Amino acid sequence: MDHFDVLIVGGGINGAGIARDLAGRGFKVLLCERDDLAAHTSSSSTKLIHGGLRYLEYYEFSLVRKALQERELLLRSAPHLIWPLRFVMPHDAAMRPAWMIRIGLFLYDHLARREFLPGSRGVRLSKQPLGEPLQPRFKRGFVYSDGWVDDARLVVLNALDARDRGAEILTRSPCTRLQREADGWLATLATAGGERQVRARALVNAAGPWAEQLLREVARPLAGEQLAKRHLRLVKGSHIVVRQRFQHDHAYLFQNPDGRIIFAIPYEGAFTLIGTTDVELPPEQALADRAEIDGAEIDYLCEQASRYLKAPLTPADVVWSYAGVRPLLDDESGNASAVTRDYLLETHADGAPLMTVWGGKITTFRKLAEEAADQIAQLLGDPRPAWTREARLPGGDLSLWIGPAQRPDQDFERLVLALLRRHPYLPPALARRLARAYGSRVSRVLGAAKSVRDLGLEIAPGLFEIELRYLQREEWALTADDVLWRRSKLGLHYSEAQRQAVADWLACAVAEAPQKSA
Known part of the structure; x- marks a missing residue:
C-alpha cells in the first residue's frame, strides 16, 4: 500500500492548484479525479481573470481586492x-x-x-x-x-506542475471510500487498473459541487463526529x-x-x-x-x-x-447572483487532518491554494515556505525563446515570431494556436520536427498526430472530448466527421497502448 502526506480528491482548479503548491513544498501528494481534469465546473466558466466588478455592489471589497491582486500575478505567470x-x-x-x-x-x-x-x-x-x-x-x-484565460488548460498546467514536482495525478479514478483514523486516512480508489488502497496523513476535499456529498456519503468519520456541517x-x-x-x-x-x-x-x-x-x-x-x-x-x-x-x-x-x-x-442570500464568490477553507484537526474547500472562483485559485497549503502544512506539524507568488506555470517562462520578459501580451507575440523562425514550415495560424496552448513547452510537442511531414498524419484540420501523442503522453488526454473541448476548443471549428476522425484515432491509440507496453 502506498503512503502519502496528502490525498486530494477533485481535479478541478482548486484541487490541481493545491496539489501544485504542496508538491512544490516537498510533500508527497496524490490527486484523484473521477473524470477528466476540469471535466465539470472548471471548464465551464466565463473564462475571465477578473476582480468581479459587479461584486462591488454587494460590498465584497475584500474579495474584489484579493482577485485584483491575483490578476496581474496570473498574467505574468x-x-x-x-x-x-x-x-x-x-x-x-x-x-x-x-x-x-x-x-x-x-x-x-x-x-x-x-x-x-x-x-x-x-x-x-x-x-x-x-x-x-x-x-x-x-x-x-x-x-x-x-x-x-483558457480555464481548462489552466487546470492542466497546474496538474503538470504538480506532477513535475513529484505529485501523482490520477484521472478517471473515483474515490469510493474514505475512512478517517486517528493517524491518517485510508482511501479506496477505483482506477483503470483495478481497486487501489492508499494511506494519507491528511485529506483535502476539493470536490467542488460534490464536496458536501463526499463528506456525507463517502467519508467515514471517527465514532461520534460529524464531518459535514455546512451546505x-x-x-x-x-x-x-x-x-x-x-x-x-x-x-x-x-x-x-x-x-x-x-x-x-x-x-x-x-x-x-x-x-x-x-x-x-x-x-x-x-x-x-x-x-x-x-x-x-x-x-x-x-x-x-x-x-x-x-x-x-x-x-x-x-x-x-x-x-x-x-x-x-x-x-443565506436570497438571490443566487448575490451569493458570495469568496471561498472558505474548513479544517478538522481532531484525528487525521481534513480540509474542505467551500466555494471559490478561478481568479483566486492560486491564493486559495497557498492558504490551503499553509494550513495543511501547519496541521501536519511541518510548516514550509510558500513559493507560487512569483513562479511561472508550465510553458509560462518564455526566456529561452525571447530573452528577458517585458509585458506579458508583448512577450506572447514575440514567442509566436520566435516559433515561426525556429519552425518556418508551420502555417502561421497553427503556430499561433500551438504557442497559445503550450507556451515554451511547444518544443516538447514538436520535438525534432523539421517539416510538416514530421508532424505525422493530419487527423483533422490543423491537428496532427504529433500533438495528439503529446496530449496522450503528457496531459492525460484519452477521449475526443478531452482533446477537442478541454485541451483545446478545436471541436468548435470542426464538422461532426472531423470530430469523429479524432475520436477514432484516439480509440485506436488507446487500444494499442497496452500492446506496446506488453
Whole structure:
C-alpha cells in the first residue's frame, strides 16, 4: 500500500492548484479525479481573470481586492494562456447612473496595484468601431481592463506542475471510500487498473459541487463526529456561442433589467461567447449528471444581448453551448447572483487532518491554494515556505525563446515570431494556436520536427498526430472530448466527421497502448 502526506480528491482548479503548491513544498501528494481534469465546473466558466466588478455592489471589497491582486500575478505567470482584455460597458441610464459607474470603476482601478493594465476611461460609442455592433441609442460608455484565460488548460498546467514536482495525478479514478483514523486516512480508489488502497496523513476535499456529498456519503468519520456541517448552494451558469458579432478585440459587459450582467466576448477567432446565467438547482438535479443549458436560459441570454446588439440574437444563432454548476458557499442570500464568490477553507484537526474547500472562483485559485497549503502544512506539524507568488506555470517562462520578459501580451507575440523562425514550415495560424496552448513547452510537442511531414498524419484540420501523442503522453488526454473541448476548443471549428476522425484515432491509440507496453 502506498503512503502519502496528502490525498486530494477533485481535479478541478482548486484541487490541481493545491496539489501544485504542496508538491512544490516537498510533500508527497496524490490527486484523484473521477473524470477528466476540469471535466465539470472548471471548464465551464466565463473564462475571465477578473476582480468581479459587479461584486462591488454587494460590498465584497475584500474579495474584489484579493482577485485584483491575483490578476496581474496570473498574467505574468502564464502569458501564453492568460492575456489582457479590454471591456466596454455601454451606458444605459435606466440601469445605473453614470456617477455610480464612475465610482465603481475608480475603486476597481485603485483597490490593487496595476503595473501594465490600463485604467478605465469614458468613451463615445457613436461612429466608432466599439459602438458599431450596438444599437444607435447607446451614445457613450466606459472601458476598463481585466484578463482572459483558457480555464481548462489552466487546470492542466497546474496538474503538470504538480506532477513535475513529484505529485501523482490520477484521472478517471473515483474515490469510493474514505475512512478517517486517528493517524491518517485510508482511501479506496477505483482506477483503470483495478481497486487501489492508499494511506494519507491528511485529506483535502476539493470536490467542488460534490464536496458536501463526499463528506456525507463517502467519508467515514471517527465514532461520534460529524464531518459535514455546512451546505453548498449549487448554481448553474450557462453560456452560448454564436458566430462572430463584432470585428474588434474588446469584450462587452451588458447590464440587465434584473440587476444581473452578461458578457459578450470575442471567442476562438470566429465566434462570440455570451453568458452567464444564474439558476439555482436542488442537489439531486445539480449532481445527477453533466449540467446542460435549457431553453429558458438560451432565450434569456439571447433576449438580454439583443437589448444592446444592433443585430438581434435568436436561439437559431447558437452554434454551441455549455453549462457548469458553481459550488457557492451558502451565505443565506436570497438571490443566487448575490451569493458570495469568496471561498472558505474548513479544517478538522481532531484525528487525521481534513480540509474542505467551500466555494471559490478561478481568479483566486492560486491564493486559495497557498492558504490551503499553509494550513495543511501547519496541521501536519511541518510548516514550509510558500513559493507560487512569483513562479511561472508550465510553458509560462518564455526566456529561452525571447530573452528577458517585458509585458506579458508583448512577450506572447514575440514567442509566436520566435516559433515561426525556429519552425518556418508551420502555417502561421497553427503556430499561433500551438504557442497559445503550450507556451515554451511547444518544443516538447514538436520535438525534432523539421517539416510538416514530421508532424505525422493530419487527423483533422490543423491537428496532427504529433500533438495528439503529446496530449496522450503528457496531459492525460484519452477521449475526443478531452482533446477537442478541454485541451483545446478545436471541436468548435470542426464538422461532426472531423470530430469523429479524432475520436477514432484516439480509440485506436488507446487500444494499442497496452500492446506496446506488453
